[in-house]
Amino acid sequence: MEHELKEFIKKCDIAIRLEDFDSLMNYYTDDAILVIKPGMIARGKEEIKSAFIKIAKYFNNSLIPTQGEMIILEAGDTALVISQTLLVSDKNGSEYSMDRRATYVFKKSRQGEWLCAIDNSYGTDLINE
Amino acid sequence: MEHELKEFIKKCDIAIRLEDFDSLMNYYTDDAILVIKPGMIARGKEEIKSAFIKIAKYFNNSLIPTQGEMIILEAGDTALVISQTLLVSDKNGSEYSMDRRATYVFKKSRQGEWLCAIDNSYGTDLINE
Numbered sequence: 001m002e003h004e005l006k007e008f009i010k011k012c013d014i015a016i017r018l019e020d021f022d023s024l025m026n027y028y029t030d031d032a033i034l035v036i037k038p039g040m041i042a043r044g045k046e047e048i049k050s051a052f053i054k055i056a057k058y059f060n061n062s063l064i065p066t067q068g069e070m071i072i073l074e075a076g077d078t079a080l081v082i083s084q085t086l087l088v089s090d091k092n093g094s095e096y097s098m099d100r101r102a103t104y105v106f107k108k109s110r111q112g113e114w115l116c117a118i119d120n121s122y123g124t125d126l127i128n129e
Numbered sequence: 130m131e132h133e134l135k136e137f138i139k140k141c142d143i144a145i146r147l148e149d150f151d152s153l154m155n156y157y158t159d160d161a162i163l164v165i166k167p168g169m170i171a172r173g174k175e176e177i178k179s180a181f182i183k184i185a186k187y188f189n190n191s192l193i194p195t196q197g198e199m200i201i202l203e204a205g206d207t208a209l210v211i212s213q214t215l216l217v218s219d220k221n222g223s224e225y226s227m228d229r230r231a232t233y234v235f236k237k238s239r240q241g242e243w244l245c246a247i248d249n250s251y252g253t254d255l256i257n258e
Contacts, residue, residue, distance in 0.1 A: 029204065029205065030205075031204050031205035032204055033202060033203075033204045035202065041202070043204075068256075069256040069257060070256070071255045071256055073162060073164065073170070073247050073249060074162075075158065075160050075161055075162040075172075075234075075246045075247050076158065076159075076160035076246070078207065078234055078236055078246045078247065079247075080209070080232060080234050080247045080249065082232070082249075082252075082253050082255050082256055083256070084256055084257060101253035101256060101257065102253075103209060103211070103232055103252075103253065105204075105207060105209050105234055107207060117204045117205070117207045118202050118204050118207065118208075118209045120202060120209065120211075123211075123232075123252070123253040124211050124230035124231075124232065124252040124253050126200045126211050127197075127198040127199070127200055127211055127212070127213055127230060128198060128213060128230065
């Protein structure tokens, strides 16, 4: 059986592909952050949803994210996921990398439910760029 | 003023340099994990302390860790730190990189104190190696 966080991230990727951003927001903590691009951060569900709408538009509403190799580092109610994130779209010449090594931080709620707290698809490329 | 996590990581680096692993363990959560090397993880303070003793010995008890560029992504009581971690020692030809892009996850306790939950100095190099 796959790790529950792998299944969770699959659900997120499907919601992004379907542009079902209301469902997607259920997968984030209230004070989650999303690294939109290096130096630009969305804070909280409202800003994150708005950012995803703009990202979808940037990619001509054709963005399909999938995950390749993935490592899950779990420590109690906190987890760091290191994942090869592949982006496909019909946009030619995106100025952003479409093959990333992402870092996602998840928190488990008291109800035992994982939620994304920090969504940084740029991984360690945020430094030394 | 520097971010409190930057100061915190400095204290950790000093404790590692001084091989003061009892103090160092105060900076970790009870269920923290340390990535010793790709594929090998220490869980909990006892294993982490034991790993640090072995790491110190591996580097001829001369290891000096410092941090270069650092980005702190804070979301409520959780933070992901992306940091250029530089290791210096008098050991010639370590089989491990001495210039890393590390990922550290911190949790804030109810008392407002940050503690390290996930210590992964290898960052995203854990995949696609």
